[in-house]
Amino acid sequence: MNYLEAINFGNKILKSSNIETYKLDNELLLAKATNCTREELLINLQKKIDRVKFKKYLKLLIRRKKNEPIAYIFKTKEFWKNKFYVNKNVLIPRPETEIIVDEVLKITNGNSSKNFLDVGTGSGCIILSIIKERPNCYGTAIDISKKALKIASINAKMHHLENKISFVNIDIDKFNLNKYDYVVSNPPYINKFELNRLGKNVKLFEPNEALEAGIDGLSEIKKLILKSKKLLKINGKLIFEIGIKQLKFIMIFLNKNGFYTDKICKDIYSNPRVIIATKVL
Numbered sequence: 275m276n277y278l279e280a281i282n283f284g285n286k287i288l289k290s291s292n293i294e295t296y297k298l299d300n301e302l303l304l305a306k307a308t309n310c311t312r313e314e315l316l317i318n319l320q321k322k323i324d325r326v327k328f329k330k331y332l333k334l335l336i337r338r339k340k341n342e343p344i345a346y347i348f349k350t351k352e353f354w355k356n357k358f359y360v361n362k363n364v365l366i367p368r369p370e371t372e373i374i375v376d377e378v379l380k381i382t383n384g385n386s387s388k389n390f391l392d393v394g395t396g397s398g399c400i401i402l403s404i405i406k407e408r409p410n411c412y413g414t415a416i417d418i419s420k421k422a423l424k425i426a427s428i429n430a431k432m433h434h435l436e437n438k439i440s441f442v443n444i445d446i447d448k449f450n451l452n453k454y455d456y457v458v459s460n461p462p463y464i465n466k467f468e469l470n471r472l473g474k475n476v477k478l479f480e481p482n483e484a485l486e487a488g489i490d491g492l493s494e495i496k497k498l499i500l501k502s503k504k505l506l507k508i509n510g511k512l513i514f515e516i517g518i519k520q521l522k523f524i525m526i527f528l529n530k531n532g533f534y535t536d537k538i539c540k541d542i543y544s545n546p547r548v549i550i551a552t553k554v555l
């Protein structure tokens with residue numbers, strides 16, 4: 275079998291399982307199995323694939339056919355300007371979360387020496403991306419999941435930032451250490467009912483504690499705001515991601531708890547997804 279025949283074979287398998295991105299995914303899997311880049315694969319379509327590599331390709335195809343996300347199969351995901359190690363214990367970093375990093379970089383400068391807290395760090399993608407760009411800043415990253423923190427620590431080492439960030443395995447409710455200039459967070463914000471409507475790749479593979487936030491999807495965001503009120507310095511900022519339909523409630527809740535909303539940032543679909551708020555009281 276040559277690469278072209280293998281591609282046609284894989285396309286059929288993934289398409290029949292309703293994998294929307296079947297063409298791209300299939301080519302990436304074949305490239306991985308044959309140890310080449312997707313580009314090299316596509317200019318060598320007549321090249322024969324040997325038995326061992328084909329077997330490897332089949333194994334990868336079966337995993338994707340069962341809806342396992344590509345990021346977990348490859349154990350890596352790009353976020354902001356860097357690659358992060360990921361596995362099933364952490365949420366796969368999403369492009370909309372990059373808005374948090376972008377906004378933090380806009381309101382700080384290269385020489386800033388600020389103290390950050392990242393709540394629900396997961397893979398560490400937010401705090402590590404920020405500290406990499408703001409080398410005089412330092413941070414604390416907390417997560418309720420021990421397994422997630424292990425991944426975040428691996429990523430910190432990979433990016434040579436392990437001395438800049440302390441990792442703490444704790445529920446935000448119980449964390450009371452220090453005062454911060456900035457709290458950043460992408461908390462869980464999906465309600466129980468929406469969770470059932472998510473794609474199989476998310477529902478079956480990504481960690482539930484990274485997604486679900488009670489009946490209304492707001493339980494973790496409320497905790498985050500209440501705790502940030504205690505942990506932020508006066509005029510400190512809370513920068514966090516929200517679900518698509520949560521803006522109205524959250525703005526009222528912020529206001530009631532002594533925060534002024536500075537900015538609401540939208541994603542590429544024009545949905546409000548990141549809030550920047552200042553602790554004024």
Ligand SMILES: C[S@@+](CC[C@H](N)C(=O)[O-])C[C@H]1O[C@@H](n2cnc3c(N)ncnc32)[C@H](O)[C@@H]1O
Nearest residue numbers: 367394395396417418419445446460461483484
């Ligand atoms: C949506 S994920 C975000 C992960 C990562 N920051 C990102 O943006 O890709 C939320 C994270 O919060 C953690 N988490 C959930 N509830 C928590 C709590 N009460 N206290 C601390 N961390 C919590 C989860 O384990 C998960 O890693």
